[in-house]
Amino acid sequence: MPLLLVNVFLIALFAACGFAFGAPLIGVMVGLTLCLATLLWYKSATGMVLKTLQAPRLTEETARDPIQLMFLGDAQQMRDLAGLSHTQIHIVETHLPLAFSMGTRKGPSKIVISNGLLKTLTRAEIAAVIGHELGHLRAGDAMLNAMRMTLSQFVTKTGLRPVFSAFRRVLPGSTLLAGVLMKPECRADAYSAALCQDPKILASALKKLERGVRAVQWSALEELPFLAEVAVVNPFLAKESYDRPEKSETAHRLAELYRLEPEERAA
Known part of the structure; x- marks a missing residue:
């Protein structure tokens, strides 16, 4: 649409x-x-x-170790449960704990994760993160992600990044706009909680991811800055929230997860 x-x-x-x-x-x-x-x-x-x-597709043939193979099996179960069995899984070789999605509910769709994610989270937490990305795909939030990332790369290479950065710095000042931007994340969080039937699993994953992305540098973010915005936890915002925890988007999402009622989690 x-x-x-x-x-x-x-x-x-x-x-x-x-x-x-x-x-x-x-x-x-x-x-x-x-x-x-x-x-x-x-x-x-x-x-x-x-x-x-450099994110190849992850299959049973390309999995490099038992951890990747186990993750692939769990991801396939989550895809089937969500009715998105056509979704492909790709993996990036980086220490940054990363996950994001591209595509649509009915058309081609992909979920990209990193080795760092597999090393940072438990098996149940990784499944919850996959559920979060499946929530984005079902809601149509990830349809234009790939286009936005290629545009971000173009802006960076042409030297226009400072202009766009100056414009974006004024956006968080609007509480209303910040609330609108958080709705897709909270909606995907709620979908993951329903799939896993326990919001505490994703809440634990979000806490670990926020700590993890603060401690890792990744050069790819310099070429694809928008990648930070589609990741489960934005690395740039996570670093800023260390000094200003009241501005933490993760804290807001955690509060929304803890508000879910038991009957909503089981729906």
Whole structure:
């Protein structure tokens, strides 16, 4: 749906511009060309992100050790339970405890995790993190993640990052906006809690991830800064919250998890 709205907006915008300048047909053609470019970008963005991160698909044949194999089995069970058996799992070789998702509920979808995640969390906590990402996929939150990450990479390479960073620094000042941005995370947390039937598992994972990402540096974040925003716990915000715990997004999510009633957890 977001991609459709973008394409409709592009066609309408350039058609209106073309009509205003006396060339409506040219305006429509430009709009259609941009729509095609957007579609090609959407189709290729996921592969570009996986190539940048060097994240191969994790299968029974490519699993390097029993831990990865055990994780893959658990992830497959979670996918089937969520009705997303088509979702593929990819793995990144890095110490940073990382997990994020790309794709849609009905179309191609991928969950990317890191070796650092497998070393940081327990088996049950890793399953809860996978449940969180499945929640994003079911809700459609991850549809444009790959496009956003490739755009982030482009902005970084072209030297425009300081301009965007200056603009984004004013966003957390709005409590209303911060609340809107947190809704997808809390919704995915609640879905994970329902799958695992215990919010305390994901709560424990979030605490460990926040501590873990504070202690690790990862150069890929310099090329793909948006990757931090789609991770289960944002490394940049986790470091900031160490000095200002009242600003911790993780604390807000933990509070929401602990508020879940037993009947909601079992739903």
